[in-house]
Amino acid sequence: MSQTVVLGVIGSDAHVVGITILEQAFSAAGFDVVNLGVQTSQEEFAEAAVAHDAGAVLVSSLYGHARQDCQGFHDVLESAEIDAVTYIGGNLAVGQDDFERTRETFRELGFDRVFDSETDPEEAIAALRRDLQIRPTETERVTVSS
Amino acid sequence: MSQTVVLGVIGSDAHVVGITILEQAFSAAGFDVVNLGVQTSQEEFAEAAVAHDAGAVLVSSLYGHARQDCQGFHDVLESAEIDAVTYIGGNLAVGQDDFERTRETFRELGFDRVFDSETDPEEAIAALRRDLQIRPTETERVTVSS
Amino acid sequence: MIRDERLRSDELRRIDREIRADWSTGAAVEFEEAIAFHDSLPASKRFADVLESADVPLLQPRAGVPRLDDQIDLLESLRTDGGADLLPTTIDSYTRDNEYEKAAEGLEAARETGEDTLNGFPAVNHGVSGCRELIESIDAPIEVRHGTPDARLLAAITFAGGFQSFEGGPISYNIPYTKRHGLAETIENWQFVDRLAGAYTERGVRINREPFGPLTGTLVPPSIAIAIMLIEGLLAATQGVRSITLGYGQVGNVVQDVAALNALQKLGEEYLPDEVVVTTVFHEWMGGFPPDEARxxxxxxxxxxxAAIARPDKVITKSPQEFQGVPTREANAAGLRTTRQVIDMAIEQEIDIDGIDEERALIERESRCLMDAVFDRGDGDIVRGTIRAFDDGALDVPFAPSDSAKGAVLPARDDDGRVRIFEWADLEMDGEIKEIHGARLSRRADTEGRDQSFRMVADDVDAISEGKLIGRPEPRGDV
Amino acid sequence: MIRDERLRSDELRRIDREIRADWSTGAAVEFEEAIAFHDSLPASKRFADVLESADVPLLQPRAGVPRLDDQIDLLESLRTDGGADLLPTTIDSYTRDNEYEKAAEGLEAARETGEDTLNGFPAVNHGVSGCRELIESIDAPIEVRHGTPDARLLAAITFAGGFQSFEGGPISYNIPYTKRHGLAETIENWQFVDRLAGAYTERGVRINREPFGPLTGTLVPPSIAIAIMLIEGLLAATQGVRSITLGYGQVGNVVQDVAALNALQKLGEEYLPDEVVVTTVFHEWMGGFPPDEARxxxxxxxxxxxAAIARPDKVITKSPQEFQGVPTREANAAGLRTTRQVIDMAIEQEIDIDGIDEERALIERESRCLMDAVFDRGDGDIVRGTIRAFDDGALDVPFAPSDSAKGAVLPARDDDGRVRIFEWADLEMDGEIKEIHGARLSRRADTEGRDQSFRMVADDVDAISEGKLIGRPEPRGDV
Known part of the structure; x- marks a missing residue:
């Protein structure tokens, strides 16, 4: 399966730091990364996934409006015939006391995996490797101390 | 009238900084100062005033119990036949929102003048010069810029 | 193609007419009458004079609420309870996007409900008279702070409304704030703003202009911030601005911060024309804050x-409630007073720290490299050079959301906590400097027993909010 | 006359018997059983080991309430919410005056009303078992802090109760705290306390002893504080104490404070016997605080x-509610976290400030002058020398309420904010040093356009609480 990952911050959200760090982490882990940057629409995600034959679409949201921004997202992907793995991560609800409930909400919206903002990039990378059945490459340059 | 000033902190109060500064200020202004220090009883004030033929007795209190500590003080002075001017200053009541009322209380106890803790030593010195009819001496070494 | 040339008078008038038609309150702007209003203001409200004549750093908070009377109350309390020397008026997000209709609705809702339905003061909607009521009510100079790529109408109204200082610039209010505004577009917009400030200046009303130094607020290497400050200062000077305050955001390493502020002042005076009075502003840490008022x-x-050591002309303070977003006025005033107490206790002390001169020399050398890259690409024209340098990544800002910058350069702290460049991408920098940064980062990697990697960047971004300066890996269990 | 000699075993036992009869809880003290209790404690509660092996400054607050369960709650919250590394138990005033009956009444009232009717923890009344319950409940080392001139029974009970650190000393808990206790008397009392600590030490339970460095807390010149620390350290060492933490209270000038802490550590190691492990503790500002939590x-x-620059072994923190007296536990924890954040952000930075070595050399020279004066007066016996030096004013403490010190020496800040001596009185100091101080104060007088006078002293005492370091005169209206 394709090792190309499409990354972006959905909606009107302009938080760029996290996505920049994710881009670096996935690149260093050997993935081909297409970073759409901040303020990316559902359609832009879909177009990029088609254009690059993406194996995974990674959505970031940090400003608390993720649920609204992701309504119908998987319909858009489906109508573009995209069968990429989809992840979402970040501050997904305002005041996320109960992350399990938040996770359930986004699983129901169609995401394969849901991460909170404390997740290390390594965790998402390890998950994606499993989901795409990829083994760590020899070009792997990231040293993880744990 | 005698230029000797007896100074002390009354009661169980151990605040020494203010009295040390007063001692310096009155000495620099040309007075002879007898500093009884902290934790001075009414009787010790009276004894010192008699022994040194004091022109003034200056009482300091900063721990909020001045009214109790000064009850009957002027009777003690009177029975020792002391006619010195008496001043009191410091934090004379706990929460002194209305200093005028505090002043009235201590005037009724017999003090000639009552000062709050914000009073500059110069103000007390000027008052004492008036009360003892003393003019600034040539040995005056304090420069006051206002 | 747009160039670094002074906007012609007829162009100034034409654009002025046009942009004033964008919203009803534009009609009330009248230049001659505005000059008369400024002339009527007391010396205590002349921003440039107050700032330039101060002999200790002046303190200024951030603050903006939708309603005029609330804004007056807020600023008055920051002046009296907080002891602010200079005051701000922060503009709401709709106005920053030129959505005056939405701002009007928000203001209406605020008036009806009494709640702060906008995240700032919609100065365009309040219009000239509203601004003047604010200026007249507060006995201190007030600056307009915003983040608006196209701030032309905002400038026209607030200048006429009596404000004498205006934050922002074509790079600093574009690259960190917005995704899709082109640099050529924002430079053109800001040429108008600066030319308008210049027109006031020529009539004796010296409008102070303040490029926004912290940029993306996240580990910006000092030389990148300084180069952008110099460019925006030069652009403003071309348009006739004569009071320019160059900004810098704290990175948290004392030596580097003091060195950077020194370099900023020195290079500002060197690069900007002699007729410009250059001052500096230091922003307290703009990155993530600890979720705890005590920390x-x-x-x-x-x-x-x-600030006490570097002695900038102005300090923009943070509040202990920074983590949770907009602070209460009490917390805002508390941030001012904490800053004031530290500055006043430390500023009379002689605190000369070793290594500041070396660090300053390094920052200056880097800044000159970047400025040379810009000048070279513009064949002497700084506008063209700036556009081309951002286009090919010779000039870049880390974590920039804008499509106008590559955003490919990445910073990391060295073993002493100074911000170095870990990923240069296409940033134009001489090889020796790259080696210096590489060696410093390598020393940190040795200390931490790990390879240099983006993990350091990620760890550093979170470090201060987690209570440290440097994002060290957690010690292993067996250590 | 009392001398600096180790208390004989029979004397130790005799006094121990006597003082344990002073209050009912004394009967439960049994040395061998106490050693066994200490031996049962985990490494994390061994005060000396934890302190001496730390590689960054450890933080410790002040805290004491009357009831045992409340004290456990309070310490636990300071450990978890405040992140304290070391914990205190501050003793109430009645116990400090050996008024155990009144302390018992206060404790009873506290238990009945649930209010804090005492200003600290009456450890004598809680007795050995109460102390042990506290020690067992808290997973950190705990120190006894008090201010007791005659702390013999307190020491006997708290040592047996499992405390492994004990603040105070014959000078530092006499001169600043009380008017009428003679020095010979308090030295004799503390010889017992130190000998008892020494007896535990010889059995492998190294009781840490901490002379109280800040003294009167008001502009104490560093060399005076250091000389008294060295004397109390020597006295403790004679009695067999092997873990000694010398204290110093912040004066607010960074160079002088760092220099003083460096000098304290160096002279401590030089003057104290090799078998003593010397550590230092830095007290955050002990003078008047601003009446405002932000300031x-x-x-x-x-x-x-x-603290981040000087790197003492321990820091005793203040709270933002310092002005109003005893802080809430939340404010106490806040003071810890503010301190922690600053230290953790700054401690990895290389901050070498010019002039620290010169200032340290001056402080060391002054301290040696004072120590020589003491040794000379005692013909080699430091106890006799100390008593005589205080008696004739060769050694003195500013603002001392005690009749045992002249309290005639007066400090003032110089133009840089360092504490110098304005009035030497009879303090024994070589002429060149006096000239240096005089010249520094004269420079300040010139800056301020006024004569050197006690007014500077008075202004300096209030300065920090009024928001400045140096008590400058108000600028005149016409300036």
């Missing part, structure tokens, strides 16, 4: 200490 | 910064 006060304390 | 946080921030 946040510690971050603010370090900022105050740095 | 108080600034004072605390400067303390944290100083």
């Amino acid at each position: 946040a006060s510690g971050v603010i304390g370090l900022g105050g200490m740095t | 108080a946080s600034g004072v605390i921030g400067l303390g944290g910064m100083t």
Whole structure:
């Protein structure tokens, strides 16, 4: 399966730091990364996934409006015939006391995996490797101390 | 009238900084100062005033119990036949929102003048010069810029 | 193609007419009458004079609420309870996007409900008379702070409304704030703003202009910030601005911060024309804050200490509630007073720290490299050079959301906590400097027993909010 | 006359018997059983080991309430919410005056009303078992802090109760705290306390002893504080104490504070016997605080910064509610976290400030002058020398309420904010040093356009609480 990952911050959200760090982490882990940057629409995600034959679409949201921004997202992907793995991560609800409930909400919206903002990039990378059945490459340059 | 000033902190109060500064200020202004220090009883004030033929007795209190500590003080002075001017200053009541009322209380106890803790030593010195009819001496070494 | 040339008078008038038609309150702007209003203001409200004549750093908070009377109350309390020397008026997000209709609705809702339905003061909607009521009510100079790529109408109204200082610039209010505004577009917009400030200046009303130094607020290497400050200062000077305050955001390493502020002042005076009065502003830490007021006060304390040593002309303070977003006025005033106490206790002390001159020399050398790259690409024209340098990544800002910058350069702290460049991408920098940064980062990697990697960047971004300066890996269990 | 000699075993036992009869709880003290209790404690509660092996400054607050369960709650919250590394148990005033009956009444009232009717923890009344319950409940080392001139029974009970650190000394808990206790009397009392600590030490339970460095807390010149620390350290060492923490209270000038802490560590190691492990403790500003939590946080921030540069072994923190007296536990924890944030952000930075070595050399020279005066007066016996030096004013403490010190020496800040001596009185100091101080104070007088006078002293005493370091005169209206 394709090792190309499409990354972006959905909606009107302009938080760029996290996505920049994710881009670096996935690149260093050997993935081909297409970073759409901040303020990316559902359609832009879909177009990029088609254009690059993406194996995974990674959505970031940090400003608390993720649920609204992701309504119908998987319909858009489906109508573009995209069968990429989809992840979402970040501050997904305002005041996320109960992350399990938040996770359930986004699983129901169609995401394969849901991460909170404390997740290390390594965790998402390890998950994606499993989901795409990829083994760590020899070009792997990231040293993880744990 | 005698230029000797007896100074002390009354009661169980151990605040020494203010009295040390007063001692310096009155000495620099040309007075002879007898500093009884902290934790001075009414009787010790009276004894010192008699022994040194004091022109003034200056009482300091900063721990909020001045009214109790000064009850009957002027009777003690009177029975020792002391006619010195008496001043009191410091934090004379706990929460002194209305200093005028505090002043009235201590005037009724017999003090000639009552000062709050914000009073500059110069103000007390000027008052004492008036009360003892003393003019600034040539040995005056304090420069006051206002 | 747009060039670094003074906007012609007829162009100034034409654009002025056009943009004033964008919203009803534009009609009330009248230049001659505005000059008369400024002339009527007392010396205590002349921003440039107050700032330039101060002999200790002046303190200024951030603050903006939708309703005029609330804004007056807020600023008055920051002046009296907080002891602010200079005051701000922060503009709401709709106005920043030129959505005056939405701002009007928000203001209406605020008036009806009494709640702050906008995140700032919609100065365009309040219009000239509303601004003047604010200026007249507060006995201190007030600056307009915003983040607006196209701030032409905002400038026209607030200048006429009596404000004498205006934050922002074509790069600093574009690259960190918005995704899709082209640099050529924002430079053109800001040429108008600066030319308008220049027109006031020529009539004796010296409007102070303040490029926004912290940029993306996240580990911006000093030389990148300084180069952008110099460019925006030069652009403003071309349009006739004569009072320019160059900005810099604290990175948290005292030596580097003091060195950067020194370099900023020195290079500002060197690069900008002699007729410009250059001052500097130091922003207390703009990155993530600890989610705890006590720890946040510690971050603010370090900022105050740095300001006492570097002695910038102005300090923009943070509040202990920074983590949770907009602070209460009490917390805002508390941030001012914590900063004031530290500065006033430390500023009379002689605190000369070793290594500041070396660090300053390094920052200056880097800044000159970047400025040369810009000048070279513009064949002497700084506008063209700036556009081309951002286009090919020779000039870049880390974590920039804008499509106008590559955003490919990445910073990381060295073993002493100074911000170095870990990923240069296409940033134009001489090889020796790259080696210096590489060696410093390598020393940190040795200390931490790990390879240099983006993990350091990620760890550093979170470090201060987690209570440290440098994002070290957690010690292993067996250590 | 009393001499600096180790208390004989029979004397130790005799006094121990006597003082344990002073209050009913004394009967439960049994040395061998106490050693067994200490031996049962985990490494994390061994005060000396934890302190001496730390590689960054450990933080410790002040805290004491009357009831045992409340004290456990309070310490646990300071450990978890405040992140304290070391904990205190501050003793109430009645116990300090050996008024155990009144302390018992206060404790009873506290138990009945649930209010804090005592200003600390009456450890004698709680007895050995109460102390042990506290020690067992808290997973950190705990120190006894008090201010007791005759702390013999307190020491006997708290040592047996499992405390492994004990503040105070014959000078530092006499001169600043009480008017009428003679020095010979308090030295004799503390010889017992130190000998008892020595007896535990010889059995492998190294009781840490900490002379109280800040003394009167008001502009104490560093060399005076250091000389008294060295004397109390020597006295403790004679009695067999092997873990001694010398204290110093912040004066607010960073260079002088760092220099003083360096000098304290160096002279401590030089003057004290090799078998003693010398550590240092830095007290955040002990003088008057601003009546404002925000400004108080600034004072605390400067303390944290100083600690990050000087790297003492321990820091005793203040709270933002310092002005109003005893802080809430939340404010106490806040002071810890503000300090922690500043230290953790600054401690990895290389901050070498010019002039620290010169200032340290001056402080060392002054301290040696004072120590020589003491040794000379005692013909080699430091106890006799100390008593005589205080008696004739060769050694003196400013603002001392005690009749045992002249209290005639007066400090004032110089133009840089360092504490110098304005009035030497009979303090024994070589002429060249006096000239240096005089010249520094004269420079300040010139700056301020006024004569050197006690007014400077008075202004300096109030300065920090009024928001400045140096008590400058108000600028005249016409300036």
